[in-house]
Amino acid sequence: MKEIHSITRERFEREVVPAYEPVVLRGVVAHWPLVAQGEAGLEACLGYLAVFDAGRPVDALLARPDPTRAFGYSPDQASFNFLRDQRPYAALFEQLWRYSHFPDPPSLAAQSALVPEALPGLEAANPMPLLDAAIAPRLWVGNRATVPAHFDDSHNIACVAAGRRRFTLLPPACAPLLYLGPPDHAPTPAPMSVVPDLHTADRGRYPLLAEALAQAAVAELGPGDAVYIPPLWFHQVEALAPHLNLLMNYWWRPLAAPGRPDDLHLAALRLAMLALRHLPEAEREGWRALFGHYVFGAQGAALDHIPPAQRHLFGELDAAADAAQRADLVKRLTR
Secondary structure (H helix, E strand, O other): OEEEEOOOHHHHHHHHHHHOOOEEEEOOOOOOHHHHHHHHOHHHHHHHHHHHOOOOEEEEEEEOOOOOOEOOEOOOOOOEOOEEEEEEHHHHHHHHHHHOOOOOOOEEEEEEEEHHHHOOOHHHHOOOOOOOOOOOOEEEEEOOEEEEEEOOOOEEEEEEEEOOEEEEEEOHHHHHHOOEOOOOOOOOOOOEEOOOOOOOOOOOOOOOHHHHHOOOEEEEEOOOOEEEEOOOOEEEEEEOOOOOEEEEEEEEOOEEEOOEEOOOHHHHHHHHHHHHOOOOHHHHHHHHHHHHHHOOOOOHHHHOOOOHHHOHHHOOOOHHHHHHHHHHHHHHHHO
């Protein structure tokens, strides 16, 4: 995987994002006070975070210790292999401190808490130099655990503040090789592999993983390092330190149209599955061709036969046209 030291925002926007490949950004947040507190130890780091604690409950996951320590599916895939609840950070920090004295503690993690709501002021004290301050970070804190391979539909910068994390990244084309669960039944909002750990999985049971891992990029990050993950790239994330791993990440997308977030991707995927998967194979191939044209093609010179002002969904939508399209879809879905 490509690595960059001393990156600037201008270079990040000009070179990294358009390339659509993951990049390790070494030392990009090494200046954070949070990193210094993490290197001072578990108690110092948790004490620093407690200063910002607003007392709001956050999502917490708890799983029995096992070799993979993965937050994923149960063996029968009917449910998941962890308990989920909400608790304030004070209770979570106390539990992490207690677990640090266990020889083999359960896996405990608070996942994806929005920092300005849960720990207001932490984001200002530890700014991300590559992004606008309006892009709010999320905090991931816990002991040793693994999040199986999954994808996000947003750009992502994941910054290690304490502990170590290993990222295994695979391009979207690996989807057929990763034994993905259904998109409407997953431990996370995005589809996830049913394989707890890509590297230790039974190759007899999951023979396609060898082909996937041949395309994988693996990087281990320490405090102050970050990785940029493009939208739709699969990533397995292993928190490696036994007692405390801390990560802040930033998800963002540009606006799809004036005033409307670019937020329809997974909904469109599920709607297309509802509309098309039951059709006969020949008809589905017909729809594949039409999607290839309407969704992924028909740009530039291919649209010369339509006046620019008459291109409608083929062209740029203003806020009113975007709202009208959404309203029409809602009407069709609710009739």
